[in-house]
Amino acid sequence: MKKNNSYKKSKNLRIIPIGGCEEVGRNMTIFEYGKDIIILDMGIQFPEENMPGINYVIPNIKYLKGKEKNIRAVIFSHGHLDHIGAAPILLEKLGNPLIVGRPLTMELIKHRQEDYIHGSSKRLKTLYIKTLKDNIKLGVFDVSFFQVDHAIIDAVGLILKTPSVTVIHPGDWTMEHDPIGRKKLRYDYLAKLRRPTILMLESLGSMNSTEPITEKQMVDNLQKLINGAPGRIIIATFSSQLERIKQILEHACKINKKVALDGYSMKNNVEIAKKLGYIKAYKKTMIPINKASDYSDNKVIIICTGAQGEENAVLPRIVRGDHRFVKIRKKDTIVFSSSVIPGNERTIQRLKDGLYRLSDHIVHSEIMDVHTSGHSNIQNIKTIINQIKPNYFIPVYANHSFLKEAAKIAYGLGISKSKIIVPDNGSVIIASQKEVKMINEKVPANYVFVDGLGIGDVGEIVLKDRQNLAKDGMFVIAVVINGKTGKVVGSPDIISRGFVYMRESKELLGETRKKVIKIVNGAVRNGAGANSPRPNFAYIKNEIRDKISNFLYSKTERMPMVLPVVIEV
C-alpha cells in the first residue's frame, strides 16, 4: 500500500505558476498530476532598472529537479519571447523533453535554439499541432487547443483535461470585435467541458476600460497613411507582428508600392512565415533595403524594428545616422505601429524627439490609431468569463495589482470569493474534484538572472555591488608595506572610476594619499599590538576603507566603493 501522502497527491492536480504572477514576463506554469508533468510556456522577463548588466530573467526550475523524467511535454501557447524565450536554456537543463505547439510557435523556438547553439535545434523533440482539432494524450493529461486573438499568428489557448479538473488557459489573448476575413471568436463551447473547470486567465486588461479600435479601423488608418504619404513611409513595429506586416504587404502589392524589411529578427520571422505559407512570396513587392533608393520615394515602404528604442535596432540606428542605406528626409512619414512597453517610456521619447527633428510627419498612438494591442480590456474579461462560466477563476500572467483587479471583476460576475484564487510566483494550487485551493507551501520561484554565459550565477550581492558602483563609482587604494618595519613603501597608488574627474581632483588625491600613509602608520601600531611584531593586514584594510570613505564623503558628499589593496614586501 502506498503512503497516504503520495496517494492524496496522485488524485489531485497541482498547478504551480512559476513566473508571470508578480511581474510581466518569464511566464511558466507547471501542471503536475501524480507522476505526470506538463509545462506551459518558458518565457523570459526583461531586466528592471535595478538589474544592471542582466540580459534577462528566466523561470526558476528548482522544483523540477529530480522530476525531469516525469515531464511529458512543454506546451507553448504562442511565440512571443515572454513565452518561449527561455526554452533553449531550460529545455537542455530538463533533459530535452517533448515540446508541443502550433507551427509558427515551433519554428520560432527552433530559430531561437539555433541562435543559442548553432545546430542544436535538430536535437529538439517536437510535436506540431497542425490543426486545432488535434487532441493529445500526455500521461494522464488530455490536451487540446482553441483559437485566441493575440498579436502573433498561431496563438492558442490550452484545454487540459485531468481526472480531477479541467483547466482552460487562453495564454495571452484579446477579443477582436471586427476581425478581417473571419468571424468574431466566441468561447461558449468551453462552458460545456467536463466540470469542475478552472479558468486561468491572463489579466493584463483588468484595469483597461477604454474601447480599443478594431483591427479593421487600424488597418484602414495605416492604408490611408501609406496612400497619402508625400515621401517614403517607414513603419516601425514589433518583429513578431507578422499579421500586420502581411496586411501592409497585401496593400502595397495592390497599390504598386515596394516594401523593404529591415531588422534581423523581423526578416527572420517573415522568412519563417513564408516557409509556413502564412505570408506569400510577394516577389514583385518586396525589395532589399539597399535597393530602396532605386525607387521614387513615394513608392517605398520600409517596415523595421526599433519602435521600443532598442539601441541596436533599425529605427534608432536610422535616427542616429548609423544606417547604411536609410537617412530620414523631411518628407518621410514615420509610423510607430506599436505600444510602449513599460520601462521604455523615456527611451522612446528620446527616439521620437530625434525623429521630430528630422521629419515633419511622425505618427504614433497619440496622433492616430495605428496599433491595436494584443491584450484585453475589462469588458473582454467580463465577456470571456460569462461565456466560459468557469467553476474556479485564477487570474495570471500580469502584475499582482492586475490579478487582484481581475479577481474583483470575477467576483462582480457572481463567482464566490472561495472560488477565486490569486497566486504568486511559486504558489501551489491543489485541484481536486471537490475543491481547488492554494496551500501555504511555495516552491522556489525567485529570479534566475542570465548575464553573458552565466545562468543564475549573478545574485543579490553582485547586483547590489553593481548598483553601488553605478551610484558613486569606485576608489582603489594600493599600499605597499614593508613587512618587517610596518612602514609604507613609496606613495600609495589610487585608481578611481565614476567618482570624480581625476584630472581635476589632484588636490583631493594628494590629500588622500597623505591620509592613507597616516592611517597605515596608526593602524600598524594599534593593530599589531605590543607582542605581535607583524602588522595586522585585515585591520589595516578596514581602517583604510572606513576612514577614507568618511574622508571622501566629507569632501564630496559621495560614497564611492573604497577598496584597499595592501601588499606586503
Added chain:
Amino acid sequence: MKKNNSYKKSKNLRIIPIGGCEEVGRNMTIFEYGKDIIILDMGIQFPEENMPGINYVIPNIKYLKGKEKNIRAVIFSHGHLDHIGAAPILLEKLGNPLIVGRPLTMELIKHRQEDYIHGSSKRLKTLYIKTLKDNIKLGVFDVSFFQVDHAIIDAVGLILKTPSVTVIHPGDWTMEHDPIGRKKLRYDYLAKLRRPTILMLESLGSMNSTEPITEKQMVDNLQKLINGAPGRIIIATFSSQLERIKQILEHACKINKKVALDGYSMKNNVEIAKKLGYIKAYKKTMIPINKASDYSDNKVIIICTGAQGEENAVLPRIVRGDHRFVKIRKKDTIVFSSSVIPGNERTIQRLKDGLYRLSDHIVHSEIMDVHTSGHSNIQNIKTIINQIKPNYFIPVYANHSFLKEAAKIAYGLGISKSKIIVPDNGSVIIASQKEVKMINEKVPANYVFVDGLGIGDVGEIVLKDRQNLAKDGMFVIAVVINGKTGKVVGSPDIISRGFVYMRESKELLGETRKKVIKIVNGAVRNGAGANSPRPNFAYIKNEIRDKISNFLYSKTERMPMVLPVVIEV
C-alpha cells in the same frame, strides 16, 4: 558713436531658453535687452536612467558669466521644483540678484534656500508680488502678471513689455472648466497688449486629446471615497498640491473626520500655506500622525507623500513596514491622487503591487478620477491661442516632440510658419518690432550635473564609467614586480565587484592569476627591449588590461572594467 553691432543688439530683445525646450525640467529663460537681463525660472531636472548617481540637473549659466551686474531680476512663475529648484545654487553664483514672485512661490524658494544652507535665506533680495495689479519696472522691462490655472497655488503668467515686443508667458498652465468658487479664466484681454506680441507657451498638452474631468468632479470623487471608506483613508499626493490638501481639510472638518499629514515637504508646505493664510488652522481637524490610532479608523484621513514611489517618502515606507505609526490594514482605502511622472512607471507599479497585497481598496486614475493634471490639452492650446491672438508663437517647456506638435496646432489656427519658432535649449531668438527670428548662434545649455557637493564636476567621462561599472562590474589586478629582475613578486592580488560571485569563482580567479604572471613575464621581455633593462610599466599595464579583458570575456561573455595596478619594488 557705438559700434554698429552693439547698437543693433540694444534695439532688440534676445530671448534665450536655457532649459526646458528639449526635456522637461531645469526650466529657465533669459530675456536680454541691451544691458538689462531678466531671468524667468530656475528649475531642476531629475536625472534620466543613464545618469546614475546624479542628484539632479541644473540650467547652464555660462552665458551669464560677466553679465551678472546686468541681471535686473529673476522672476519665478510658480513654486514647483522644475521652476525654483536650482535657485539656491544659481542665485549665489550670479551674485544674488533680486528675486520676484508671488508669496507662496517666494516662501517655497526661501525654504529651499534654508535647506541648502541654514540661515542663508536672509541674504535673498526679494520682491513679493502681492496683487496681480502690481506692475514693476526692471531696467528697460515693464513686468506684470496674470493668473493661470496650475497644480499649485500662486502660479502666474508673465507679461514682459519691452521697447521692441511684448512677451506673454503663462509658465505652466491648464484651463479649469469648472473651477471651485470662482469664474473660469479667460485671456482675451491679453490680445489688447501692445504689439507685436509673442506667446511663449508651455506645450505639454500638445498631444493630449482627452477631455479631463473638472476640479469639481475630482473633488466630488474624493469626497465620496472619504465618506464611504470602511476604514482609514490614506491619500498620497504631491507635496505641493496645497489646493487639494485644503479641499480635503475643508471636507473633513465638515463631516468631523480627522486629518493627519505626513511627509517632510508636505508638512512644511502646509505650514507655509497656513502662515500665508492660504490654509486655515483647522485646529480641531488636524492631528499629528502619531495620534491617528487614538481615533476609530473610519474617522481618520492620512494625507502623505510618496505617490511616485520615492524610496524615502511616506507611502513606500508604510508599504515596506518601515513607518513608525502606520501599518496598512485590509480595510484601509489607499488613494493615489497623483499622476505618473515619466520614468517612475515601474517603481509606482511595484508600490501598487505591494499595496494590493495589504489592502482590498486601492484607488488610482485607472480605477477612478481622483486627480486632475496641471497641464493643458490640445483644445486648451487652441483656446488660449485664439484668445490671445499672438503675432508670434514659441512653444516651450516640453520635449521637442511636444513643441513640434504645438507648432502644428498654431499653424492650423492660421499663424504663418515664419511666425512660429521651435527653439532648442540655448537657442537665441532676436525679437525686434519688425521681426522675430531664431539665429544660428547657440549659447551653452548642456547638462550641469549636481552630485553631492559637486556642481558641474561630473561630466560624460565619469558618467560613462559609472554606466560601464554598473553593467559588468570591475576587476582590479595588483601585481608587484621586482624592478631589477622584472619578475612578479608573490601572487597577483585580485579585487572584483559586480562581476561574478567571487566565492564561486575560485577556479576562474586561479586561472587569471596564472595568466597575469605569464602576461607580465612576456611583457617584461617585449616591452623592455634589449638595450633597456628596466620594465616598461605602461606597456605591462596595457598588456594585462587587454589580455585579461579578452580572457574574462571568453570565459563569461562579460566585460568588467579591468584595472591593473603594477607596483615596482
